[in-house]
Amino acid sequence: MTRIDTKFAALRAEGRKAFVSYIMAGDPDLPTSLALLKGLPAAGVDIIELGMPFTDPMADGPTIQLAGQRALEGGQTLQKTLDMVAEFRKGDDTTPIVMMGYYNPIYSRGVDRFLKDALAAGIDGLIVVDLPPEEDAELCIPAQKAGINFIRLATPTTDDRRLPKVLQNTSGFVYYVSITGITGAAAAQAGDVAPEVARIKSATDLPVIVGFGIRSPETAQAIASVADGAVVGSAIVKMVEEKKPVPEILGFVKGLAAGAHSA
Numbered sequence: 001m002t003r004i005d006t007k008f009a010a011l012r013a014e015g016r017k018a019f020v021s022y023i024m025a026g027d028p029d030l031p032t033s034l035a036l037l038k039g040l041p042a043a044g045v046d047i048i049e050l051g052m053p054f055t056d057p058m059a060d061g062p063t064i065q066l067a068g069q070r071a072l073e074g075g076q077t078l079q080k081t082l083d084m085v086a087e088f089r090k091g092d093d094t095t096p097i098v099m100m101g102y103y104n105p106i107y108s109r110g111v112d113r114f115l116k117d118a119l120a121a122g123i124d125g126l127i128v129v130d131l132p133p134e135e136d137a138e139l140c141i142p143a144q145k146a147g148i149n150f151i152r153l154a155t156p157t158t159d160d161r162r163l164p165k166v167l168q169n170t171s172g173f174v175y176y177v178s179i180t181g182i183t184g185a186a187a188a189q190a191g192d193v194a195p196e197v198a199r200i201k202s203a204t205d206l207p208v209i210v211g212f213g214i215r216s217p218e219t220a221q222a223i224a225s226v227a228d229g230a231v232v233g234s235a236i237v238k239m240v241e242e243k244k245p246v247p248e249i250l251g252f253v254k255g256l257a258a259g260a261h262s263a
Contacts, residue, residue, distance in 0.1 A: 003096040003124045004149050004172040007046055008207050008228070018229025019044055019220065019260035020209055021253055022100065024051035024067035025084055026076025027240055033071075035246045037088050041095045043250045044257025049127065049231065052081055052101030059129045063234045066241060078105045078114075082121040089122035098125035098151060098172075103139065111139055115146045125149035125172045133165045140169050153177055154200055154208075156192075163203055173207040174200055176227065178214075188213035194226035217259030224263035232256050 026033050053071035106114045140150040149172030178188035197208050210223045211231030223230045239249045
């Protein structure tokens with residue numbers, strides 16, 4: 001069992017929903033990013049998604065695109081992102097960390113080397129948005145063999161014919177994208193999400209977590225009430241962009257987590 005599996009088992013036993021937060025590694029700089037990363041568990045975050053900055057983030061809206069640019073301009077690299085996780089693990093060996101991003105930086109490093117280094121740093125899962133199930137042999141299957149969950153995205157356009165393929169080698173949890181389009185583009189609606197989550201859950205035993213379009217504790221609660229948890233990314237990253245102090249950002253995250261946990 002990975003840390004992700006253990007976390008969901010604990011949440012189930014407590015009758016609680018998961019709160020997942022996303023930050024971009026190295027945004028706006030390494031020290032601030034590391035301080036945020038270290039502060040997320042105490043703010044109520046159950047699982048952390050850590051963005052790998054990339055030059056061409058095609059699934060991301062302007063907020064996360066700009067975060068990646070700031071990180072890259074500040075000198076963030078894949079190695080520095082792995083080092084951040086290793087540093088985090090010195091004080092926290094239980095909170096799951098999922099690296100989220102695109103295949104190019106992993107491919108450039110070499111899959112075998114990347115998986116070995118990711119495991120050593122303390123990475124628990126991967127979300128690689130530009131690797132479809134047809135490419136599972138590239139990274140998904142090697143990652144699973146190495147003991148790292150490979151988490152797949154399902155979307156409003158994932159129909160019943162496509163869904164089994166998407167779920168085929170997925171582990172950890174399924175990330176349901178609540179809206180059609182890029183991150184941060186529209187508000188998630190629990191009424192739209194509920195039947196889709198139910199449809200996915202009828203095809204898998206994995207937890208289904210919903211992201212995209214969640215910006216407030218109220219929306220986090222509404223979405224978590226119809227799923228196994230909620231993800232917030234752009235709303236947190238926007239505060240980093242606005243140069244809010246770390247304690248203020250973590251206070252905002254605490255409110256979101258409380259919303260999801262009250263579902």
